[in-house]
Amino acid sequence: MFLKKKIQPLSKQIPSALSALQPRVCLKLLLLFAAAFLTGHLLARGVAALETAVSPASAGENWGLGFSGEGKRPTGNATIEELKEYNAYFAQDTDEKILYLTFDCGYENGNTPEILDALETHNAPATFFVVGNFVRDNPDLIRQMVSQGHIVGNHTYSHPDMSQISSIDAFREELSKVEDLYQEITGEEMTRYYRPPRGIYSTENLSMAKELGYQTFFWSLAYVDWLQDEQPTHEEAFEKLLGRIHPGAIVLLHNTSRTNAEILEELLTRWEEMGYSFGSLEDLVTNKNA
Template sequence: MKRSIKSKIIPIVIVFLFLIVFRKFSVNALEYPGQYPMALWTEGYKEEIVKNDENQKVIFLTFDDGPSKNNTPKILDILNEKNVRATFFVIGYKAEVNKDIVRSLKESGMSILPHSYTHDYKSIYASPDNFLNDLNKCTKAIEDATGDELISFLRFPGGSDNLVCNANTLNEIKEKVKNQGVSYIDWNICSEDATANIVSKSKILDSVRNEAKGIKYGVLLMHDAEAKVTTVEALPEIIDEFKSRGYIFKTFDEITEYDMEKLKMNGVINR
C-alpha cells in the first residue's frame, strides 16, 4: 500500500517541480529574450518568440568595396577587439584573390554579402541581364571562398537610387532581384568616406555623428577598399560613439522580421 501511494506521489512531485521551473524560464524568456530564447516546436518546426523592445537602438555597420589586403584585416582586428560584428559587401574578383581574408571574416562571425563582381558601373548597369550575370558571378566567388550559401541580400554599387544607371533599367533590375527573393540594402547613415580618395578622419567622425542623430535603426555605410586608411583610423571611435548612445550591433545574418520591417519603413531595404 505504501509503495502504491509512493508511486503516485512521485510523478505528482515531478510535474509540480517542472511547472515551477517552466514558469521561471517563461518569465525570464519574456523579460530577457536575448538571454532566454523561448521556442515552440510543432512537427519539427521551430518558431522563436521574441519580445521586441521599441526603445532599443540598433546599428548595422557595413563595409563596401573590399576585401583589401591592407585595410580589411585591420578593420577585422578592431571589430574583434571591440567585440562587435559587421557586414561586408564584397567585390567578387577581390574575394577570389583574397580568400584567406574572406575566410577570416567568416570565422569571426562577420556577414559577407555580394556588392558586385567587377564594380564596373558601365558594364553591370547596361542591362538587367548584365547585372544579374555579374551578381551570380560575385555570389559564386563568395560561396567558393566561404563554403556557405549566401543569405538573400545585396548592395547595389552606388546604391539602389544611383544616377549612373538609366532609371527604367534600374527599376527593372530591382524587380528582377526581388523576384528572385533577394532584398537590396541601402543606408541611412553615411560616413562620407567615399567623397574623395582619402577623407580626413575628423570629417568621417563628424559625418557619422551628425547623420546618426535621431536614428534608432541605422545602417552605416563605410568602405574597406585599399585607399580607405582613414576609415580604419576612425572606426574605434565610431564604435565607441554608438556604444555610448546605447546601440546594439547587428549583422544582416542576424536580422529578424522585426528588423526587416523597421528598415523597410526607414527606406533602407527595397526602397
C-alpha cells in the first residue's frame, strides 16, 4: 500500500507563500494563477464539448452474459427493466418453466429443413432472424416457416455492425430491404422483431429500432455453434444447453450448425422432460411480466 503524504489545502498554501514576496511579484503570481485557472477551465469545457459531440453509435457494445448458476437466469449487460425502456428483451422475468427458441439465419447450408421438422414434431414455435441473402435465396423455406406458425424476424439486410450507423435513414434501410423481400415472398408485412448482428448494439441504435416500431431481442442462453470447422460435439452441446436453461430463457441457436440440426429433436424432448414448455416471442412481448 502506498501512503499518501498529508498536503495542506491549496487555499492555505498560497497566502502563506505570497506573504514572503514583494507586492509586485505577488501581483504577477496572482495573474499567472488566474491565467492558468482560466486556461484549464476553457480546456475542460472544450473536452466536455468534444465528448458530447461524439455519437453514441461509435461506442458499440457486445451483448454479454454472466453465468449465475445452473437453472438461474444469467446477468446481462443490462437488466430486464433497463431494456424495457427500448422495447428490448433478453429473457422473461418468471418462475414458469417456459423458454423461447430463436435461430439466427445468415445463410442456408442444408440444416434448416431438419430444424423445422423437429420443431413441428414438438409443436414448438420459434423465431428465425434472417438476413437479406437468406430471404432472397430461400423463399420456400420462408414460406414453410410462416405456414408452420413461426415468426420471421429481421437480422438486417447485410449483417453490418449497426452501432456504427448514426443515421436513422441508414438504419431504416438495413431493415426495410429485408421487409420488402419478405413481403414479396409472403404477401404479408414482416413482424417488427429485430436482432442486432453479432449482438453489437448501442443505446442510440436501440432508440432507433424503437422509433421504427421494432422490438429488439438479445438472448440469455447461447453457445459457440457457428464455427463450421469446429462444430461442438453432441455431448458439449447438451452440457451447455441443458445445464444453463432457466425459466424465461430466450435461446439463441444458429441454423448453420450441423450439431443443432442433429440434436434438436432430442434436445426438445429433454427440455420437456425437465418440465419446460415452448413459447412464442409474441407471447413474451404481450406478457406484462416480460
